[in-house]
Amino acid sequence: MNEGATFPRPDWVRWVAQDSSGVWWGYSIEPLRNDCGWYENEVGDCVRLGHSSAFGWENSLLPVS
Numbered sequence: 080m081n082e083g084a085t086f087p088r089p090d091w092v093r094w095v096a097q098d099s100s101g102v103w104w105g106y107s108i109e110p111l112r113n114d115c116g117w118y119e120n121e122v123g124d125c126v127r128l129g130h131s132s133a134f135g136w137e138n139s140l141l142p143v144s
Contacts, residue, residue, distance in 0.1 A: 082097075082103070082131050083095035083096065083097055083103040083128065083129075083131075083139060083141060084141055084143050086103055086105075086128035086129040087128075088105045088126070088128055088143070089105065089126060091107050091124065092105030092106065092107065092126065092128075092143060093106065093107055093108065093109075093142065093143060093144075094106040094107075094108070094109050094110060094140060094141065094142055094143065095128065095139075095140075095141050095143055096110055096112075096116075096117040096136075096139050096140040096141070097116075097131070097133060097136040097139040098115060098116030098117065098133070098136060099115040099116060099133055099136050100115075100116075100133060101130050101131055101132060101133035101136070102116075102127060102128075102129075102130050103127075103128040103129045103130065103131065103139075104116075104117065104125050104126065104127060104128060105125065105126045105128050105143075106119050106123055106124070106125050107119070107123040107124040107125070108120075108122060108123035109140075109142075110123075110125070110140070112137070112140070116136075117140065
């Protein structure tokens with residue numbers, strides 16, 4: 080499940096993860112998981128990247144280079 084890593088993203092994105100609604104997000108720092116998605120704990124930036132099936136979103140966090 081590395082679909083999120085294929086979306087175009089800004090250069091500052093270092094992590095991607097999907098939330099329970101199927102939206103993929105890019106993060107500048109490693110996000111933390113909550114009940115329905117991920118959050119950057121107000122110390123980094125995030126950006127919406129795209130959407131796909133949300134199956135297995137809980138295990139979607141991936142580092143990107």
